[in-house]
Amino acid sequence: MDDEDYVRRAKDTEICKKCRNIVVGKGNLNAGIMFIGEAPGRNEDEQGLPFVGAAGKNLDNLLEKVGLTMNDVYIANILKCRPPENRNPLPEEIKAHTPWLIEQIKQIKPKVICSLGNYSTKFFLADGDVDKMDNMPGITQVHGKMRVIEFHGLKIKLIPLFHPAAIIYKRDLLNLWEDDMEIVKSEIKHKKLV
Numbered sequence: 001m002d003d004e005d006y007v008r009r010a011k012d013t014e015i016c017k018k019c020r021n022i023v024v025g026k027g028n029l030n031a032g033i034m035f036i037g038e039a040p041g042r043n044e045d046e047q048g049l050p051f052v053g054a055a056g057k058n059l060d061n062l063l064e065k066v067g068l069t070m071n072d073v074y075i076a077n078i079l080k081c082r083p084p085e086n087r088n089p090l091p092e093e094i095k096a097h098t099p100w101l102i103e104q105i106k107q108i109k110p111k112v113i114c115s116l117g118n119y120s121t122k123f124f125l126a127d128g129d130v131d132k133m134d135n136m137p138g139i140t141q142v143h144g145k146m147r148v149i150e151f152h153g154l155k156i157k158l159i160p161l162f163h164p165a166a167i168i169y170k171r172d173l174l175n176l177w178e179d180d181m182e183i184v185k186s187e188i189k190h191k192k193l194v
Helices: 003-011 042-047 054-065 089-110 118-125 129-136 164-169 172-189
Strands: 035-036 072-075 112-118 149-151 153-161
Touching: 003 089, 035 089, 035 118, 035 172, 042 054, 042 118, 054 164, 054 172, 072 089, 089 118, 089 129, 089 153, 112 118, 118 129, 118 149, 118 153, 153 172, 164 172
Parallel strands: 035 072, 035 112, 112 153
Antiparallel strands: 149 153
């Protein structure tokens, strides 16, 4: 499949028929580390870029605290279009959108993936099998617990993190996020990812 096929497949989903922009990703296409969230929000849908709203500002600040910028990472989402009213992604939407994400990962070949929130984390823990995602542990159980996974032929270190949007609504998660980002910082230094 080429990029046009991924765009066509995503556009065929009902959520993409109702969104303003398809949000592909942003950052360094040669990054050793990727941050992968759930789906675009309202600001992302308007601008066509991931993590540009309040959650994006949180992410930028947290990246800065560990010495990272957008030049060091690549950021994408499970879904490329905003679900109406920011509802949770449906399994058929995840199945339609994730082949594009998988291709992005294969092209970038990151050494580390930081999954942001429940859907992203469960997707990787289920090895991309959407039908197994419900059986995977949630982010509160696995955040900050790095593990090595085999994902579509790539050996990747997965570091599950709370979604930056969660910090907006639950300020007590900030300390946990900062602690978990220390694991990311250590991995960056150890693997010389930037």
